[in-house]
Amino acid sequence: MSQIGEFLIALMVLLGALLGALSAFGLIRLPDVYMRSHAATKSATLGVLLILAGAFLYFTFYLEHVSAKLLLGIIFVFITGPVAGHLNGRAAYRSGVSMWEKSVHDDLKPALKRERERMRESSNADHPGKG
Amino acid sequence: MGQQILLNIMIAVVWMFLNSDWSPQQFIVGYLIGILLIYLLRRFWPNDFYLRKLWSILLLLLLFLSELLKSSITVIRQILRPKLDVQPGIFAYTTELKSDWEITVLSCLICLTPGTLTLEVSHDGQTLYIHAMDIEDVDELSNQIRNTFEKAIKEVTRT
Numbered sequence: 001m002s003q004i005g006e007f008l009i010a011l012m013v014l015l016g017a018l019l020g021a022l023s024a025f026g027l028i029r030l031p032d033v034y035m036r037s038h039a040a041t042k043s044a045t046l047g048v049l050l051i052l053a054g055a056f057l058y059f060t061f062y063l064e065h066v067s068a069k070l071l072l073g074i075i076f077v078f079i080t081g082p083v084a085g086h087l088n089g090r091a092a093y094r095s096g097v098s099m100w101e102k103s104v105h106d107d108l109k110p111a112l113k114r115e116r117e118r119m120r121e122s123s124n125a126d127h128p129g130k131g
Numbered sequence: 132m133g134q135q136i137l138l139n140i141m142i143a144v145v146w147m148f149l150n151s152d153w154s155p156q157q158f159i160v161g162y163l164i165g166i167l168l169i170y171l172l173r174r175f176w177p178n179d180f181y182l183r184k185l186w187s188i189l190l191l192l193l194l195f196l197s198e199l200l201k202s203s204i205t206v207i208r209q210i211l212r213p214k215l216d217v218q219p220g221i222f223a224y225t226t227e228l229k230s231d232w233e234i235t236v237l238s239c240l241i242c243l244t245p246g247t248l249t250l251e252v253s254h255d256g257q258t259l260y261i262h263a264m265d266i267e268d269v270d271e272l273s274n275q276i277r278n279t280f281e282k283a284i285k286e287v288t289r290t
Contacts, residue, residue, distance in 0.1 A: 029210055034219065038262075086242055
């Protein structure tokens with residue numbers, strides 16, 4: 001039991017560290033903000049989760065201390081990871097960061113343009129004097 | 132669902148009162164009896180038996196975890212490939228989900244699926260703009276989203 005447990009915990013922590021390193025590598029390698037965001041949100045989140053879970057198992061089985069803080073940390077990272085990725089991407093797109101030149105398809109651009117025009121019209125209607 | 136859980140806890144507390152034994156074991160026994168009673172009285176509730184909903188929430192959590200695993204593998208494979216031959220792009224996806232809560236869960240799930248990232252939710256909440264790492268198969272991607280994620284979320288909120 002203890003042999004298998006040790007092996008499993010070591011595997012989880014190593015795998016988590018490896019995933020973190022690979023996603024850092026992806027941050028350097030991928031061409032634009034959005035694809036970097038793919039690397040940063042997914043594999044980095046999974047890497048942190050694996051490391052925390054490994055630490056949790058270690059504390060539970062070998063030090064006999066159930067650490068609720070680690071569980072809460074797992075839940076928080078799991079919830080906030082994708083939201084942070086979404087907000088980064090959204091802010092980047094709205095402030096006009098362009099995509100990689102090999103990108104093929106863009107449905108968002110016309111929609112955003114329409115929305116901006118509508119906002120301009122409505123603000124003009126609110127303040128007719130300023131135009 | 133909240134009402135049913137509250138009632139179940141109350142039944143367990145009443146069971147503890149009846150036995151005048153304040154141990155966790157008695158609470159668990161009372162809770163099991165409460166589950167049985169609520170299951171027998173299920174036709175008097177406006178919504179479904181709550182354990183079914185808990186079960187679908189559990190399934191949704193498992194879906195989250197498995198998608199996270201799959202998407203990490205996909206992204207790592209793209210990173211490690213010597214030559215980057217992907218075609219990123221943004222596509223619009225129309226959803227049938229209504230409430231803010233459902234759409235939030237859906238966009239979080241999409242952020243964790245292989246090669247997709249939610250960029251923008253339109254004002255009426257009906258269109259999601261999704262950045263895909265490999266856009267070749269938009270139809271396949273949206274079909275996958277529609278058939279697995281939306282279905283799982285509807286199981287939780289609409290039964």
